[in-house]
Amino acid sequence: MGLKHIFSSRINILALLSFFAITGIPFFKSAMELEDAEQAYYSQWLRWGYDDQPPLYTWLQFGVNRIFGVSKFSFSLLRGLIFSSILIALHRLAKHTLSNSAKAELSVLCFALVPVFMDFTFRRLSHTSLLCLLIVSSFLIIQRLTVKKSILNYSVLGLLIGLGMLSKYNYVLFLGALMLSVLFDRNLRQLIVHRYFVVTMLLAALLVAPHFYWLLGPEGYLEILKESVVLKVESSNPNTIPVVTPLFSYTMTMIKLIGILGVGLLVAFLFKKLKFITFKKNWFSKFFWAQLVVLALFFIVLNIQKVEPRWLLPLFLPFSIVLMRTIDFKSIEKWSRFGFVLFLIVIFGQTVRTPIEKVLDIPSSVHFGFEPVSDKLNSNYPEKEWILPNVTYGGNVRILNPQKEIFALDDFSLPKFKSTTKNSVKLVFKKEDLKNDILIDSLKGFGKEMEDLYFIVD
Structure with a gap:
């Protein structure tokens, strides 16, 4: 019954195949990817923080190493579990939000055309991958809370908020979008003003307090974090313009993030294989617009001049569901089958990429x-x-x-x-x-x- 359930869904099949592919890739490599190497080093110890990153991923890696030993397999195992869980959790969220099962599948399958997801998340990311999973999980529990406001659901939300902040500091931008959405959506407002929400806040605060006590302590770790952020987001170009440069950087990063997917949909539209439709706005679509606004304000206020698409991926990954609500597909089942095959091809390509690079003598660290x-x-x-x-x-x-x-x-x-x-x-x-x-x-x-x-x- 269990196997039958697993193979009854294309997404479950892809999750399983992705897991095996990710855990197998490192054996083709003589050295580790940058982030795996960092985890191999930092997971020697349990700390409240690791230089400019929160500790959750490294804590998980520490536990995996204790069970399976310090090996390439241990580091790919954790990343494989997280990547597969992202696919399953996103599909589950889509099924709760969309009435069409094929569209729910396409909400996941479309990421075959998002290189930063299929390359960085598949092969090398650590903290960002974990943040992707926790943000999708946060949306899942918010969806459940709009239906049933139980103390258990509020406790789970508090747990996810705490873990989200301990996974990557970008999670605060998700919380900012949630607070802004509350102003425009009645369902979310009722969720926040509920008496059980105090349980959410207490649990989240208890989880993050030790880390932030460490971060704000006299050792100067906060200054290290500030210096690291400035180094990553400052541009070497002296001709930057306040407001204009940050918004341009924001727009270009979004284009890099979803550019190939956007071009694919545009071509399909021109060939009349799909059409764009209007739909009734719900809390989830309002959250999407709030996230866009919060990020724009963040870029402008802090004068962010450059950013990598992978940093925005966790914040916008769940909104493939909003995209699917705007599209009416011709022969949607065919689209779902095509997306499944394309995803399989990309997985295969990522799996054989390293040995092919070696055979063709393509330089790689x-x-x-x-x-x-x-x-x-x-x-x-x-x-x-x-x-x-x-x-x-x-x-x-x-x-x-x-x-x-x-x-x-x-x-x-x-x-x-x-x-x-x-x-x-x-x-x-x-x-x-x-x-x-x-x-x-x-x-x-x-x-x-x-x-x-x-x-x-x-």
Whole structure:
């Protein structure tokens, strides 16, 4: 009965195939993707935060590592579970919101034409993937609350809000859109003013309080977060115009996010395979417009000059459902079958991409293993403490030495009691970084970037 239920839905099949594909991809790679390497490093310890990111994903990875060990499989397993859960949760939300089952499927299948989802989320993202799942889950519980305002549902909402804030700080933009939507929708307003909503707020506050106490503490982690955000969103172009530049950046990012999907729908419209229709607005569609407005204000007020499409993906992923409400398809079942086949093709392409790149000698950092660094450290400095130049190096070396505690020079949130240079060997990229340290070894022309590594001691 269980297997019959799984294979009765195209989305369930895709979720299962995606899981197996994601968990298998790392075995074609000599090195880990950037975010997997970061997780391999940070998941050595449980902390209240990790440099400029909240702790939830790393906590989950820590637990997975305890069960399955520190291996490439452990890191792909968690990402595979999250990606598959996103597909299932989004489909469930679509079924609750749309009356047409084929449209509910297309709400998920259309993401085969969203590269940032099928590339970054499928192959490499960590915190952003988890945020996608938690935002879709938040919409699911809000949908349930519009039907039944029970203390259990309000408790689940509080739990999801807390976990959302602990997954990625972008979740606050979702909460901002929720608060704005309350002003324009009666159902959401009744949800917020209900006496049980205090349970939601208390649970959320209890969950996030320790992390924000850590973030706002005297160690200066908040300043590190601010510096990281500024570095990511500032433009090198001096000719920026307040309001205009942020809105232009916002618009261009949205085009990058859904551009291919938009072109596909436009072509189908021109060939009269679909038509756009009007529909009665509900709380979900009002939430969509509120999210657009909140993000526009956020860009303008903070003068955001550049942003990556993947940062906006979690906030707009659920609104594929709103898109489906605006379209009337000709032969919708055929569209659903086509979307299913297309999704399968993209999954297959992502799975074979790494070995094909290797065969065709296409440069990629994942084809350069860290064995030369690990071998030199093990051969010459096995008893010393290893301090790598950054967490990417640290994570990749840790995969090869899972029993060894590894440190990184750019790990700003490393607790002070862990920070030591006694009996240690440090690796740096530039001779200028040597200062008064003693150069004891080197490794020239390592990796895709042909970096020179210098081994030093105090």
